[in-house]
Amino acid sequence: MVATNSVRKRTGNISVGTSVFAMIVLEKELSKVYPEIDMVTTPDGSPVGMVHANNCSSDINAWLGLFREFSEAMGYEVDTGKLFSVMFNKALEADPDGGGLLSYGYYSGENITGIDKGRPLFVRSPESNFNLANFMRTHLFTAFGALKLGMDILTKNEHVAIDSILAHGGLFKTPVVGQRIVAAAMNVPVSVMSTAGEGGAWGMALLASYMINKDQQESLDVFLEQKVFSDVQGEEVAPDASDVKGFEAFIERYRKGLAIEQAAVDHLVENGRD
Numbered sequence: 001m002v003a004t005n006s007v008r009k010r011t012g013n014i015s016v017g018t019s020v021f022a023m024i025v026l027e028k029e030l031s032k033v034y035p036e037i038d039m040v041t042t043p044d045g046s047p048v049g050m051v052h053a054n055n056c057s058s059d060i061n062a063w064l065g066l067f068r069e070f071s072e073a074m075g076y077e078v079d080t081g082k083l084f085s086v087m088f089n090k091a092l093e094a095d096p097d098g099g100g101l102l103s104y105g106y107y108s109g110e111n112i113t114g115i116d117k118g119r120p121l122f123v124r125s126p127e128s129n130f131n132l133a134n135f136m137r138t139h140l141f142t143a144f145g146a147l148k149l150g151m152d153i154l155t156k157n158e159h160v161a162i163d164s165i166l167a168h169g170g171l172f173k174t175p176v177v178g179q180r181i182v183a184a185a186m187n188v189p190v191s192v193m194s195t196a197g198e199g200g201a202w203g204m205a206l207l208a209s210y211m212i213n214k215d216q217q218e219s220l221d222v223f224l225e226q227k228v229f230s231d232v233q234g235e236e237v238a239p240d241a242s243d244v245k246g247f248e249a250f251i252e253r254y255r256k257g258l259a260i261e262q263a264a265v266d267h268l269v270e271n272g273r274d
Contacts, residue, residue, distance in 0.1 A: 001025075003203035004166040004193070005229045007042040008221040012162060014182060014190075016169030018107075020056035020147050022186075024049050030158050036112045036150045043207055044220045049160065051150030053112055056143045057171055059105025059120050063139060081173075087136050088177040094137035096246025099129030101138040102253055104145070104261045112146045119264035123257065140177070141247060144185045145254045148247070151186060162188045164236070176237060184243035185251075193234035 001023060006013040012024035023040070026047045030037065038050040064087055071078045101124050108118040124130055154160040165188055172178040172192045183190045210223050 001042055001048070001203070002206050002220075002224065004168060005224050005232075006166050007044065007046070007224065009046060010161050010163040011165070012048075013166045013168070014147075014186075016056055016143075016167065016171045016178070016182075018056060018058050019052065019054050020144065020169075021050060021052040022147060022151060022165070024051075024151075024154060024160060024162055026160060030154075034153050034157075036153055042220070049154050049158075051112070051147055051154070053144075053146035053150065054108045054110055055105050055118070055146065057105075057169075058107045059103070060139050060143060060171075062120070085174045087132075088140070088174040090133045091137040091140050091177060092133075092180070094131075094133035095129055096242045097249035097253075098138035098141055098246070099131070099134030100125060100253070101128050101130065101134050102257050102260075103138050103142045104254075104257070105139065105142055106261060110146045112150045113258055113261075115258070115261055115265060117265045117270075119261060119268055121261055121264050123260060138250070140181045141185075141250045142254065143171070144182060145251060148185045148251050149255070155187075162186065164189045164191060166191050166193060166234075168192065175235075179235075179237035180240065180243055181247075183237050183239040184247040187239050187244050189236050189238045191234045191236040193229075193232050 001007050001013060004013040006023065007025060009025050009027050012022055014020065014022040025042055026049055029047055030039070030049065036051065038052065040048045040050055042048055064083055067087065068078055068083060071083075101122075103122040105120055106115060106118040107120060109116040128134075155162070165182070165186060167179060167182055167190050179190045179192060206224065206228060210220055213227070214223050
């Protein structure tokens with residue numbers, strides 16, 4: 001949280017990789033215990049609600065690997081960066097809700113949704129608008145599906161206010177696209193800073209610097225804001241109303257489709273074993 005300058009109340013950070021988590025600095029304690037929410041604190045003692053989902057980018061990587069195989073079979077060598085950039089940007093051309101498509105990138109179980117095993121799944125109806133743009137948007141949406149359900153507990157049940165989120169992880173290497181998806185899911189502005197990938201070692205160094213160099217009575221959030229991150233470059237993407245509405249339509253489909261995912265767990269045999 002220190003490394004991403006996310007210690008001030010009403011701010012937070014989201015870390016994206018094979019799993020995904022969001023940490024939101026709260027203005028007060030939650031009203032009750034939620035199994036989906038882990039309670040931690042900032043270094044200066046403010047309560048933090050943490051939502052962690054086991055699955056995020058693995059299924060996206062698998063599908064893009066398939067598209068790479070197709071390209072190579074056709075005789076075209078594809079640069080990895082270009083492959084991700086082209087495919088991610090297709091998602092911006094999609095229907096706001098992903099065209100009625102549905103997927104679950106569950107390589108392992110998800111505590112938030114009550115699914116105890118992983119079964120990656122892609123589903124559509126005959127009426128779905130099945131094209132590449134909607135396919136990519138759906139997989140980017142679902143990467144944050146379980147996280148969204150956990151975040152809804154904070155924002156809708158507990159009425160937690162969030163002014164901004166700082167995002168980091170490989171998914172954000174393609175400019176704008178990942179930020180727009182997360183902004184749609186969270187309905188808050190999302191920033192990516194040039195220093196966001198520095199990680200825990202740098203965060204610890206910043207805490208040591210704070211203890212040595214802070215002015216008398218200077219709070220940690222003020223120290224970070226004015227003495228560390230004041231000149232750090234970053235780009236903020238605000239939530240687009242159409243994206244937000246589309247994500248809400250998708251997440252309703254996601255909730256209802258969890259029975260399909262559970263059926264896959266119950267009936268799809270893994271490696272010849274129950």
